[in-house]
Amino acid sequence: QVQLVESGGGLVQAGGSLRLSCAASGRTFSSYAMGWFRQAPGKEREFVAAISRSGGSTLYADSVKGRFTISRDNAKNTVYLQMNSLKFEDTAVYYCAAGRWAAARMGDGYDYWGQGTQVTVSS
Numbered sequence: 001q002v003q004l005v006e007s008g009g010g011l012v013q014a015g016g017s018l019r020l021s022c023a024a025s026g027r028t029f030s031s032y033a034m035g036w037f038r039q040a041p042g043k044e045r046e047f048v049a050a051i052s053r054s055g056g057s058t059l060y061a062d063s064v065k066g067r068f069t070i071s072r073d074n075a076k077n078t079v080y081l082q083m084n085s086l087k088f089e090d091t092a093v094y095y096c097a098a099g100r101w102a103a104a105r106m107g108d109g110y111d112y113w114g115q116g117t118q119v120t121v122s123s
Contacts, residue, residue, distance in 0.1 A: 002026050002098050002112040009094060009117030012086055016121075020081040022096030022114055029077040030054075033101035035110060036070060036081045038092035038119075048094070049081060050104035059104050064090075088123040 008020040022034070035050040049070040050059045058070055069082040079096055093116040103109025 002028065002032065004096050004098060004112055004114035006094065006096050006114045006117040009119045011120045011122065014086060014088055014121055014123050016086050017082070017084045018086065018119060020083065020094055020096075020117060020119070022079045022081075024077045024079070024098065026077075029098075030074040032098035032112075033104055034070075034072055034079040035097045035099065035104055036079075036094060037097060037107060038090075038094045039116075040089075040092040043092075045095070045107055047105045047107070050101070051079065052101045052104075057101070083119070086119075086121045088121050091119060091121045093118050 003025040006022045012018055033052050036048040037045050038048050039045040047061050051070045051072050055072045067085045072079040095116045096114045097110035098112040099110030
């Protein structure tokens with residue numbers, strides 16, 4: 001069992017930055033690939049970024065590539081999402097999840113989810 005708690009969301013102006021954190025409980029954090037997803041009002045949940053168990057491989061959605069960076073610290077059981085050059089369309093609830101690297105872009109590939117943190121970008 002893994003419990004995930006996101007933090008770091010908030011209100012930011014377009015062009016600004018935020019760093020999201022996701023703290024995991026349990027001693028098996030390094031056994032999981034970690035991902036970030038987001039869901040805007042009235043839209044389906046979408047993949048944002050993922051990182052492999054060791055942190056050696058990452059994946060990004062085209063919409064955030066070059067602006068967002070995912071990283072993890074296995075000693076701290078934490079995964080991060082650094083978000084730069086934020087746009088209005090990045091406004092959403094952001095969720096972190098723990099799962100399998102083989103299905104990193106797919107929500108179904110994740111076994112555990114956090115409760116989400118709101119990111120609001122003002123234009």
